[in-house]
Amino acid sequence: MRKNRAVFAVAxxxxxxxxxxxxxxxxxxxxxxxxxxxxxxVDADRAPQAQAYVKAHPELKITVNTVDAAQGSNTSKIALxxxxxxGVPDVVFVGSPDEISTLSANPINYPLALNGVVSQKVLDGFxxxxxxxxxxxxxxxxxGNDEGQTVLWYNKAQFAQWGYSVPTTFDQFKALGIxxxxxxxxxxxxxxxxxxxxxxxxxxxxxxxxDATTVTSVKINTASPKCTRVxxxxxxxxxxxxxxxxxxxxxxxxxxxxxxxxxAMIGASWTADFAFKPMTxxxxxxxxxxxxxxxxxxxxxxxxxxxxxxxxxxxIWIVSKTAKNQKAAVAFAVAMTTDPTIAKTxxxxxxxxxxxxxxxxxxxxDPWYAADPSKVLKTASAKVNPADxxxxxxxxxxxxxxATIIKSGATDMSSALKAWGVQAAxxxxxxxxxxxK
Amino acid sequence: MTTTNSRVRRLSRRTPAWGFIxxxxxxxxxxxxxxxxxxxxxxFIVTSxxxxxxxxxxxxxxxxxxxxxxxGSALNVGVYLVIxxxxxxxxxxxxxxxxxxxxxxxxxxxxxVTYVPGAVTGAAAAxxxxxxxxxxxxxxxxxxxxxxxHNGSFLSDNTFAxxxxxxxxxxxxxxxxxxxxxxxxxxxxxVVESAKLDGANAWQTVWHIKLPLIRSYIAFILIVSTAQxxxxxxxxxxIAAGAPGQVSRTWSINQLVYSYAxxxxxxxxxxxxxxxxxxxxxxxAVFIITKTxxxxxxxx
Numbered sequence: 001m002r003k004n005r006a007v008f009a010v011a012x013x014x015x016x017x018x019x020x021x022x023x024x025x026x027x028x029x030x031x032x033x034x035x036x037x038x039x040x041x042v043d044a045d046r047a048p049q050a051q052a053y054v055k056a057h058p059e060l061k062i063t064v065n066t067v068d069a070a071q072g073s074n075t076s077k078i079a080l081x082x083x084x085x086x087g088v089p090d091v092v093f094v095g096s097p098d099e100i101s102t103l104s105a106n107p108i109n110y111p112l113a114l115n116g117v118v119s120q121k122v123l124d125g126f127x128x129x130x131x132x133x134x135x136x137x138x139x140x141x142x143x144g145n146d147e148g149q150t151v152l153w154y155n156k157a158q159f160a161q162w163g164y165s166v167p168t169t170f171d172q173f174k175a176l177g178i179x180x181x182x183x184x185x186x187x188x189x190x191x192x193x194x195x196x197x198x199x200x201x202x203x204x205x206x207x208x209x210x211d212a213t214t215v216t217s218v219k220i221n222t223a224s225p226k227c228t229r230v231x232x233x234x235x236x237x238x239x240x241x242x243x244x245x246x247x248x249x250x251x252x253x254x255x256x257x258x259x260x261x262x263x264a265m266i267g268a269s270w271t272a273d274f275a276f277k278p279m280t281x282x283x284x285x286x287x288x289x290x291x292x293x294x295x296x297x298x299x300x301x302x303x304x305x306x307x308x309x310x311x312x313x314x315x316i317w318i319v320s321k322t323a324k325n326q327k328a329a330v331a332f333a334v335a336m337t338t339d340p341t342i343a344k345t346x347x348x349x350x351x352x353x354x355x356x357x358x359x360x361x362x363x364x365x366d367p368w369y370a371a372d373p374s375k376v377l378k379t380a381s382a383k384v385n386p387a388d389x390x391x392x393x394x395x396x397x398x399x400x401x402x403a404t405i406i407k408s409g410a411t412d413m414s415s416a417l418k419a420w421g422v423q424a425a426x427x428x429x430x431x432x433x434x435x436x437k
Numbered sequence: 438m439t440t441t442n443s444r445v446r447r448l449s450r451r452t453p454a455w456g457f458i459x460x461x462x463x464x465x466x467x468x469x470x471x472x473x474x475x476x477x478x479x480x481f482i483v484t485s486x487x488x489x490x491x492x493x494x495x496x497x498x499x500x501x502x503x504x505x506x507x508x509g510s511a512l513n514v515g516v517y518l519v520i521x522x523x524x525x526x527x528x529x530x531x532x533x534x535x536x537x538x539x540x541x542x543x544x545x546x547x548x549x550v551t552y553v554p555g556a557v558t559g560a561a562a563a564x565x566x567x568x569x570x571x572x573x574x575x576x577x578x579x580x581x582x583x584x585x586x587h588n589g590s591f592l593s594d595n596t597f598a599x600x601x602x603x604x605x606x607x608x609x610x611x612x613x614x615x616x617x618x619x620x621x622x623x624x625x626x627x628v629v630e631s632a633k634l635d636g637a638n639a640w641q642t643v644w645h646i647k648l649p650l651i652r653s654y655i656a657f658i659l660i661v662s663t664a665q666x667x668x669x670x671x672x673x674x675x676i677a678a679g680a681p682g683q684v685s686r687t688w689s690i691n692q693l694v695y696s697y698a699x700x701x702x703x704x705x706x707x708x709x710x711x712x713x714x715x716x717x718x719x720x721x722a723v724f725i726i727t728k729t730x731x732x733x734x735x736x737x
Binding site (some may be wrong): 066108245247249251403407409422423426432 | 509
């Protein structure tokens, strides 16, 4: 009896293992079936454009699934779908673009290489930096939906009232922060938590922490002057409170934006539309933001001749290499990024050059801005620091950035930078990279 | 002939029993045993960025044990257990023994009131406590503000163990109080009375009579709570969302397991760490069981 039970248990278990492992080998198909239906995954912000495309193409059977856009969520869902052998989306929008590095590596190997499938003319329409970040082993695996290039957002009216001039270098930015703390305590120049510090400040400076040279090698060196010069600016301003260490969407920080306490911010192209505008509208405070904010060019880091931008976010479209109707899947991704009608309804700065020009027209005439931000945004889009790349340890990197530089409250910046570098190198090694300085 | 007969009789006697446990057994095998065996198998599969996955008995275990995040996560969980477990046991036994000593209507009401917070479980409870620990909306906001960090946030890696302990006691104590109270009412009144006749005061009755008699319940609470504490996941995940960027995403060991599986798509390492966690919990359970003579039936 006991023996039988054991045999039964082992048999059941091994049968289950066979089922589970048998499903994990997803076959790749290259032949395109024009009648096969499409499944696309988008986030809530991209759903209207996808639905519009479905309406305009009744000949295609497209299912649009609105999925959670949290960091890593798409990657884990796709990995599980591949393991299950079904439910893998043909096209997916990913809001945290670094996920492409994980999606294109083992064991997922999800994306289709777009060279040759998407015309060179279309690829050439994207800024070089968005294409290069999507390129792994010489192949382009994603199309930029929008760009998160950073600029200096500032309250023009407040600057004029207090007689402040817009900083053009980060030394001036630092001096402004020291002056602001002395003259108007309680006001601040933005936040440096997580990606708002790591991507916007360290990223624009070209601090080598995500500088991937190949899919298995990366340069990390937080002792580089490109990192320490950022630390020199951040330390006194975090200490005097003019740079906040709260997340941009932390309730404690949105309250500061709502009441007009944030007079400037090194922020992504979407900062006005997703932070300043919504957080100051119907916020219950007497502060009126309309007609006050606009964008100024990024300040230049000491020793640089170009005022590089960082990139905070910026979504991407990825086509599955197992898409049955490959032609339609590619056409969908191309339309989402390059279609002029869709460009008008985009909620964020389109990565594709001609689309960006269309989108910027609406910004140029928007009375909410104190001055037309379109030229500044356009210029910054071509200046994202090339040391910026998509790596498989981005999440861990941001977590350790917060655990070292943010948590210490900038009391000892040099040891915090060192600790960050050590953790970043360990995270990179753990993700399969060889780390060099 | 006789042996066959007795076997048939035994089988027919067992059939209803099998009928009762069969539904559970099926679910246990499908969602408990089989995934566990699959997890064990996965723990030996090493995923590399380039090339095919390979088999190794130790590689994934070495990788997770040398992960720079593990010491921090283990320390967090350790501190949490050290704060939470003693407070939980103290609260549970103090209240249950007090209710047992004075079986009034007030005691019944107390038992109900302490149970209510436990009725809100998991993610919902975490969300509730998220409000409690957000200085701007919390009824004890003024008090919390005394402990905020340099950026005005209350939740941080440093305060997190304490926050989870308070939440864990409030949410978990009620259920255990009901269980322990039930165990105490099961003690024969003859025993307690004879202890009193022998001159034992209330404290001596508790210490020498009641607690030894419900020893196995103490062990059970310890085993379940230790395992629960080691695997803490939902609470830190939900509560950390209330303070984005202030608390590590891999604060607890189980969050690190989750990070391997979801953020890094490395099921091998996730399984390896999960197995190590299981080994620790089982070892502790065995220790508690032997120390408290959990399974001994006589000699009580």
